[in-house]
Amino acid sequence: MQGYRQAVWEEPLIFELGLKGRRGFKIPELEREIVDSIGEFRLPESVARREPPELPSLSEVEVVRHFTRLSQTSYGVDLGPVPLGSCTMKYNPKIALKYAFNDRLSSLHPLQDDDTVQGLLELLYRLERWLEAVTGMDYCSIHPAAGAQGELAGGLVIRKYHELRGNLEVKKEIIVPDSAHGTNPATGTMAGFKVVEVPTGEDGNIDIEALRSTVGEGTAGFMITNPSTLGLFEERILDIIEIIHSVDGLVYYDGANLNGIMGRARPGDAGVDILHLNLHKTFSAPHGGGGPGAGPICVKDRIVAGSVKLRDLVPGFKIVYEESTGKYMLEGPGQYSVGLLRAWIGNVSQLVWAYVYIAMMGAEGLREAGEISVINTNYFLAKIKRETKMYTVPYGRDRHRKHESVISAEKLRDETGVTAEDVAKGLLDSGFYAPTVYFPLIVEEALMVEFTESETRENIDAYVNRLKVIEEIALKDPGEPKKWPLNTSVSRIDYVKANHPKTVTPTWRVKVLRDKGLLGPLK
Amino acid sequence: MGHPWIPNSVESVRREMLEIIGVGSVDDLYSDIPESLRIKPEEWDKLPIGFGRVLSEVEIARHMEEIFSKIESYRGPAPFMGGGVWPHHVPEAVKYVVSRGEFLTAYTPYQAEISQGLMQALFEYQSLIAELLEMEVVNGSMYDWSSALGEALLMAIRVSSRRKFLVPETMNPRHRKVAETYIWPHDGRLVSVKVDRRTGLLDLNDLESKVDSETAAVYIEYPAYTGVLEENASLIGDIAHRRGALYIMGVEPISMAILEPPGRLGADIAVGEGQPLGLGLNYGGPYLGILAVKWDGELVRQMPGRIIGLTSTVDGKDKAFAMILQTREQHIRRARATSNITTNEALMAVTAAVYLSLLGRDGLVELAKHIWYKSHYAAKKLSSIEGIKAPLLEGEFIMDFTVRLPLETGKFRSFLKSRKIMAGVPLEGLAWFTSRDLLLTVTEVHTKNDIDRLVEVAEECIRGV
Numbered sequence: 001m002q003g004y005r006q007a008v009w010e011e012p013l014i015f016e017l018g019l020k021g022r023r024g025f026k027i028p029e030l031e032r033e034i035v036d037s038i039g040e041f042r043l044p045e046s047v048a049r050r051e052p053p054e055l056p057s058l059s060e061v062e063v064v065r066h067f068t069r070l071s072q073t074s075y076g077v078d079l080g081p082v083p084l085g086s087c088t089m090k091y092n093p094k095i096a097l098k099y100a101f102n103d104r105l106s107s108l109h110p111l112q113d114d115d116t117v118q119g120l121l122e123l124l125y126r127l128e129r130w131l132e133a134v135t136g137m138d139y140c141s142i143h144p145a146a147g148a149q150g151e152l153a154g155g156l157v158i159r160k161y162h163e164l165r166g167n168l169e170v171k172k173e174i175i176v177p178d179s180a181h182g183t184n185p186a187t188g189t190m191a192g193f194k195v196v197e198v199p200t201g202e203d204g205n206i207d208i209e210a211l212r213s214t215v216g217e218g219t220a221g222f223m224i225t226n227p228s229t230l231g232l233f234e235e236r237i238l239d240i241i242e243i244i245h246s247v248d249g250l251v252y253y254d255g256a257n258l259n260g261i262m263g264r265a266r267p268g269d270a271g272v273d274i275l276h277l278n279l280h281k282t283f284s285a286p287h288g289g290g291g292p293g294a295g296p297i298c299v300k301d302r303i304v305a306g307s308v309k310l311r312d313l314v315p316g317f318k319i320v321y322e323e324s325t326g327k328y329m330l331e332g333p334g335q336y337s338v339g340l341l342r343a344w345i346g347n348v349s350q351l352v353w354a355y356v357y358i359a360m361m362g363a364e365g366l367r368e369a370g371e372i373s374v375i376n377t378n379y380f381l382a383k384i385k386r387e388t389k390m391y392t393v394p395y396g397r398d399r400h401r402k403h404e405s406v407i408s409a410e411k412l413r414d415e416t417g418v419t420a421e422d423v424a425k426g427l428l429d430s431g432f433y434a435p436t437v438y439f440p441l442i443v444e445e446a447l448m449v450e451f452t453e454s455e456t457r458e459n460i461d462a463y464v465n466r467l468k469v470i471e472e473i474a475l476k477d478p479g480e481p482k483k484w485p486l487n488t489s490v491s492r493i494d495y496v497k498a499n500h501p502k503t504v505t506p507t508w509r510v511k512v513l514r515d516k517g518l519l520g521p522l523k
Numbered sequence: 524m525g526h527p528w529i530p531n532s533v534e535s536v537r538r539e540m541l542e543i544i545g546v547g548s549v550d551d552l553y554s555d556i557p558e559s560l561r562i563k564p565e566e567w568d569k570l571p572i573g574f575g576r577v578l579s580e581v582e583i584a585r586h587m588e589e590i591f592s593k594i595e596s597y598r599g600p601a602p603f604m605g606g607g608v609w610p611h612h613v614p615e616a617v618k619y620v621v622s623r624g625e626f627l628t629a630y631t632p633y634q635a636e637i638s639q640g641l642m643q644a645l646f647e648y649q650s651l652i653a654e655l656l657e658m659e660v661v662n663g664s665m666y667d668w669s670s671a672l673g674e675a676l677l678m679a680i681r682v683s684s685r686r687k688f689l690v691p692e693t694m695n696p697r698h699r700k701v702a703e704t705y706i707w708p709h710d711g712r713l714v715s716v717k718v719d720r721r722t723g724l725l726d727l728n729d730l731e732s733k734v735d736s737e738t739a740a741v742y743i744e745y746p747a748y749t750g751v752l753e754e755n756a757s758l759i760g761d762i763a764h765r766r767g768a769l770y771i772m773g774v775e776p777i778s779m780a781i782l783e784p785p786g787r788l789g790a791d792i793a794v795g796e797g798q799p800l801g802l803g804l805n806y807g808g809p810y811l812g813i814l815a816v817k818w819d820g821e822l823v824r825q826m827p828g829r830i831i832g833l834t835s836t837v838d839g840k841d842k843a844f845a846m847i848l849q850t851r852e853q854h855i856r857r858a859r860a861t862s863n864i865t866t867n868e869a870l871m872a873v874t875a876a877v878y879l880s881l882l883g884r885d886g887l888v889e890l891a892k893h894i895w896y897k898s899h900y901a902a903k904k905l906s907s908i909e910g911i912k913a914p915l916l917e918g919e920f921i922m923d924f925t926v927r928l929p930l931e932t933g934k935f936r937s938f939l940k941s942r943k944i945m946a947g948v949p950l951e952g953l954a955w956f957t958s959r960d961l962l963l964t965v966t967e968v969h970t971k972n973d974i975d976r977l978v979e980v981a982e983e984c985i986r987g988v
Contacts, residue, residue: 006637010841010842011640011643013643013646013647013650014647014650014651014876014880015647015650018883020884021885022883023881023882023883023885023886024614024616024880024881024882024883024886025614025616025881025882025886027882027886027889027890027893027967028893028967028970030893030896030897031970031971033971034896034897034900034971035896037900037903038896038899038900038903041892041895041896043752043781043782043895043919044752044754044919046754046755046756046757046783047752047753047754047756047782047783047919048781048782048783049779049780049781049782049783049784050783050787052780052884052885052888053654053655053657053779053780053784053884053887054654054884055651055654055655055879055880055882055883055884055887056880056883056884057883057884057885058880058881058883060616060881063616063620063877063880063881064616064619064620066880067620067644067873067876067877067880068620068623069640070640070641070643070644071620071623071625071626071640071641072625072640073637073638073639073640073641073643074625074626074629074632074637074638074639074640074641075625075629075634075637075638076624076625076626076627076628076629076630077624077628077629078624078625078627078628079624079625079628082628082629082630084630084633087630089628089630090528091528092627092628093528095580095583095584097622097627099587099591101618101622104591104594105803105805105806106613106803106804106805107601107610107803107804108594108804108805108806109602109604109608109610109804109806109945110608110804110806110807111604111606111948112602112604112806112945113936113940113945115595116594116595116940116945117594117595117806118593118594119589119590119591119592119593119594120590120593120594120806122590122593123590129571130571130572130573133570133571133572134570134572145666145667145670145808145809145868146666146864146865146866146867147865147866148853148863148864148865148866149666149670149864151863152863155708156704156707156708159707159708181853181854182852182853182854182855182856182857182860182865183853183863183865185853185857185858185860186853186856186857186858186860186862186863187863188858189858189859189860189863190677190708190862190863191708192707192708192709193708195857195858232555233553233555233556235555235557237557237560238557238559238560261553261556263562263564263567264553264556264561264562264567265553265556265560265561265562266560266562269560269562270560278866280866284528286627286628286870287628287629287630287631287866288626288627288629288868288869288870288871288873289626289627289629289630289631289632289638289641289645289869289870289873290629290630290631290632290645290663290664290829290866290867290869290870291664291809291866291867291868291869291870291871292666292808292809292866292867292868292869292870292871293866295866315704333700338704338707339700339701339703339704339707340669340697340700340701340704341670341673341701341704341705342666342667342669342670342701342808342810343607343608343667343668343669343695343697343698343701344608344667344697344806344807344808344810345806345807345808346807346808347807347808347809348805348806348807348808348809349805349808349809350808350809356583356587358572358573359573359574359578359583359586360573360577360578360579360580360583361573361577362568362572362573362574362575362576362577362578363567363568363569363570363571363572363573363575364567364568364576364577365526365573365577366572366573367564367567367568368526368529368532369528369529371549372529372531372532372537374549374552374553375531375537375540375541375544375549375552376531376540378544378546378552379540379543379544382543382544382545383543399555400544400546400551400552400554400555402552424634425636428634428636428637433630433634433637434633434634436633437633439854453528453529453531453532454528454529454530455530455531456530456531457530457531457536457540485636485637488636488637488639489636489637489639489640490636490639490836490841490843491636491836491837491838491840491841492636492836492837492838493635493636493834493835493836493837493843493844493845494834494835494836494837494839494843494845495834495845497834497835498832498833498834498845498847499832499847499848501820503834504832504847504848505832505833505834506649506659506660506661506823506830506831506832506847506848507646507649507650507653507659507660507661508646508647508650508653508654508833509650509653509654509657509659510653510659510660510818511833513659519659519818522818522820522823523819523820
């Protein structure tokens, strides 16, 4: 990696720019006849706005410059590696942009008649079938807006399953491993369950005896991420699923880490009942600085009661293909469905993106993507073990990782006071994005690294070298890393001021009112 | 041969990396997967995923053209359809800015110092919406209006420990379904308040009789699903507050430029759909859920989702942005988080910020008035057709309006479609509406000629009955 200096613009807020009277977009002129026909503009007094909103006034060139400058103090995969663990920040192929965000798609209203959007329904239908083949599940639905919404869909399906079986009074608990993504326990709560955690053993697998003693009549379901957030495949997955099924609990699989087994194993074959996928992770849709995502839910054809299967419980609209007419139709949600999680079919742009990606990769390409992501991870880890002194590898030290690895800066902290956060800032200074830090919670000073298949060997080598340099600096001059980052647009940020009730500023409006003395502390 | 998106797929690189790892083949890296679960590469490659091989850009372009050719695109007017999302023009400058890779390919700004531009853009989104609504705190985005509403109701349950919600009987039926799904596990329930059949305004007597000590919140849409402007919006808030219930308003943002904002009407929480702000329709998403609250710590601490705040660097030299109040969120609070949301609609929030900056104060007011005029013109012209009542509801409206036809909406819409016009969302099944009632929508993308043509074809249809 070459040297790095991020742009520094000291760009004012949009509210501080422009000049009254300027505008960046011309509204079409109203035809004279319309004004003549309707007369004066009028609204009932009680709802007519007294003061126009305090929006800025800028010309088009000012707006484009402002946001282009802001883009120059941002960082994405197009600039360099973003090895955030569990985020699977792949390259986003540009060919997909052409089809996912275009004027034709943009003009389609979600309530248009099915017969006007047959091509699109065909695409979405085919995408669902492909995802079924990738996961080994019986039915996938593209409804949920993001991974967490896919999880919520799954949590609600678990709830409905027990309700329809008349067991909801008893089935009150969702079990999650202590290494789980925060969304898992949060989902359990949102779906109305009590959340119970089970510990991880030294080998990185779930402590199966602890699980056995936790599981009981009250177990509604179990949420598992496999490979786990440690990047380790759960070796006793089949036993675990059997334990959960033995009490009529459902097994939920968090697909955030699917890249780690893609092409080599399928959660559906292991017997999981429900899962979600993150198309903005495993299937290359861009992450947009935090969204949009797309989080399809997939289920097995487990019988709920009578002829009702899990697929009947899934929220959202069903795309149905009628062979006799060759037509695609939207149906539902049906009578057993948990309902809708958003008003419309799905995040279609992201779905089109993933479709283009899968179509171009095919089964073979996806397998290669999975394999190289695993090779990249283990290559990184081998070099870390061999070439560095202060980074340790907790849990199952000698086991191979899958899509990601977690290393710990605990030893570095203990000996030099330099923390995972300092290491992260040191990485920023060389033009790399940092790994996920302080997660999973079961690892002290965690650095969770996922290069995906998109990263070059040269960049992985450079990343390791940079970690080595940081280690050397920390040993020589432990005060130095506390000053990092130096090459980004700003230095370290004041989080106390950011969050203090007297200074917390979530909007420009708060700043203006507070400066005028019109706003007290946030009580 | 290397794959263009997988730089280390070059055979020699792959081999060298495996050597450094210390394994003979990639298979060894999967040896901890139980044998019964392992799929052999040759078996995997036969699975029905994609088209049986790796495709080039040349091939996918052909394929996608074929797909798009099976989508009818009319040369004629944009659909005269709303129902919660609406056809609007998206300025080219908006599309240009948000397609920049620095925004498009970024992750959530966990590393603040290298992500200041993205965070400033998100802070500006929050701030622009705050001005539009005159509410102090806005989050970084929810998935869409309906899920923002679902989360707002969950907030109200946590704040009040009450579980009953009063909603207009004419509320958007899809939003209603989503709201019900969100509150179902928490024993929440929606109770309909009557809406006057003549005016489309909420029946205040019915509301008074239903607000009680069990009521967590009163919710109204503003403008309503029917397009009607709730003239008693402020009174409704008073009624809710007298019984200790929260007041939640659901808004369409462009009309906020000319409507008294929720912050001035007593709203505690505002939700809404950001789709009109430069997002396009995209057949269902991605959209943008707006969620805002007034300056009240109890509400702010119960908010779901990300919030970007303005602060400074530790050395105090520079302005800086950071994710704030994170102890509400799942990655910190886990089972006790206010929501499980993490990935949101950040890029759509940036889109809305660019859109609002371009239109600016004058532009947005002008656009809202423009839409008001055009929708009134369309209603007036349609009402001149014998047998059509437009608007069906007499309350003041903007953009959307109700129409009663002398025939079934299905027949009417098919006839129009045969003339290359897509128009209206049927209202049957909602409250008292009949099979002859339609919700029509007119925005700035419809020219006078488009509207005149719609009226002409409608007349032709009705004369033919």
